[in-house]
Amino acid sequence: MGFFSKDKNKYLHGFAKTNDSLGRKLRFVTENKKQNKDDFMEQLMVTLIEADIGYQTSELICDRFFETCQNYYYLFAKDIMNFLGQTFREVYYEKEDEEIVFNENGPTVILMVGVNGSGKTSTCAKLANRYLAEDRKVALVAADTFRAGAMQQLQMWADRLDVPCICGKENEDPSSVLVKGCRYAKENDIDILICDTAGRLQTKVNLMAELEKMTRVVGKEIPGAPHDTWLVLDANTGQNGLSQAELFNEITDLNGIILTKMDGTSKGGIIIAIKHMTGLPVRFITVGEGMEDIQDFDFDLYLDSIIGDLAHAK
Ligand SMILES: Nc1nc2c(ncn2[C@@H]2O[C@H](COP(=O)(O)OP(=O)(O)O)[C@@H](O)[C@H]2O)c(=O)[nH]1
Numbered sequence: 001m002g003f004f005s006k007d008k009n010k011y012l013h014g015f016a017k018t019n020d021s022l023g024r025k026l027r028f029v030t031e032n033k034k035q036n037k038d039d040f041m042e043q044l045m046v047t048l049i050e051a052d053i054g055y056q057t058s059e060l061i062c063d064r065f066f067e068t069c070q071n072y073y074y075l076f077a078k079d080i081m082n083f084l085g086q087t088f089r090e091v092y093y094e095k096e097d098e099e100i101v102f103n104e105n106g107p108t109v110i111l112m113v114g115v116n117g118s119g120k121t122s123t124c125a126k127l128a129n130r131y132l133a134e135d136r137k138v139a140l141v142a143a144d145t146f147r148a149g150a151m152q153q154l155q156m157w158a159d160r161l162d163v164p165c166i167c168g169k170e171n172e173d174p175s176s177v178l179v180k181g182c183r184y185a186k187e188n189d190i191d192i193l194i195c196d197t198a199g200r201l202q203t204k205v206n207l208m209a210e211l212e213k214m215t216r217v218v219g220k221e222i223p224g225a226p227h228d229t230w231l232v233l234d235a236n237t238g239q240n241g242l243s244q245a246e247l248f249n250e251i252t253d254l255n256g257i258i259l260t261k262m263d264g265t266s267k268g269g270i271i272i273a274i275k276h277m278t279g280l281p282v283r284f285i286t287v288g289e290g291m292e293d294i295q296d297f298d299f300d301l302y303l304d305s306i307i308g309d310l311a312h313a314k
């Protein structure tokens with residue numbers, strides 16, 4: 001199977017927990033499979049749902065699996081795992097992942113959105129660190145003006161990274177800070193402008209109006225901006241993460257997810273559910289509180305970490 005051939009040394013430690021919960025349970029189910037198809041299907045559904053894959057996505061995975069693997073009872077566990085892996089892959093890639101958009105004619109503006117505590121501010125710093133390592137000129141914008149502490153937090157990261165941070169005053173309109181950030185970026189030949197925003201849980205109408213305004217003002221300053229709007233989601237919120245993704249995707253033009261705290265107790269199944277339900281790819285995962293604890297998301301490695309061991313078994 002081609003998709004299990006990746007270098008094991010590149011194993012993402014952030015997926016260890018996913019492997020432990022989903023992988024271990026899938027292994028148990030396939031090694032102790034029920035002969036009755038309905039019973040086996042139920043076992044499989046429960047395992048997938050418990051791993052945060054969500055009801056609709058789990059149902060689709062089961063349907064597809066049984067279409068291609070009718071004789072499952074007579075197969076080895078490793079072959080069933082391979083079939084399951086193929087099914088995960090099919091469901092994930094039903095919609096192709098779009099590439100990250102970079103602006104060729106000026107600063108690329110990245111807007112980070114998401115609820116409070118999801119990891120936006122620290123992820124801004126991790127991304128900045130990463131783009132700096134790619135020799136890009138980076139600046140940060142602290143547009144979370146609702147808490148002075150939030151701006152200070154980003155400023156502290158900026159100092160450590162030695163990148164400029166454009167801050168507003170407490171309670172200043174976040175859009176006006178974004179405008180300042182965009183102007184700074186244009187005047188200083190910044191390649192990547194990473195904008196932290198507030199994550200207040202508020203009414204859908206207010207949130208929509210605020211995001212709409214932020215998007216509009218940056219677009220006026222820099223054509224095409226924001227080039228990327230990424231939803232930052234705490235992987236440990238499980239099914240609630242899927243609801244957040246659906247809500248934000250409905251009210252703003254998202255083009256990716258950053259899944260944080262994958263080093264926590266996350267079950268990781270949410271990745272497949274989000275992609276299936278919203279079409280949004282996971283761009284990065286974060287696996288700790290350090291500046292370097294960010295990784296590209298690679299679906300093949302993710303899949304390998306869940307089911308690779310058994311699928312590779314002789
Ligand atoms: N263990 C762990 N903690 C994280 C990760 N990402 C963020 N955090 C922590 O989560 C908390 C909230 O993060 P913050 O960036 O302030 O979230 P914000 O409110 O969305 O801006 C902080 O204590 C972060 O250090 C991660 O990948 N792993």
Ligand SMILES: [Mg+2]
Pocket residue numbers: 117120121122144150196
């Ligand atoms: Mg913050």
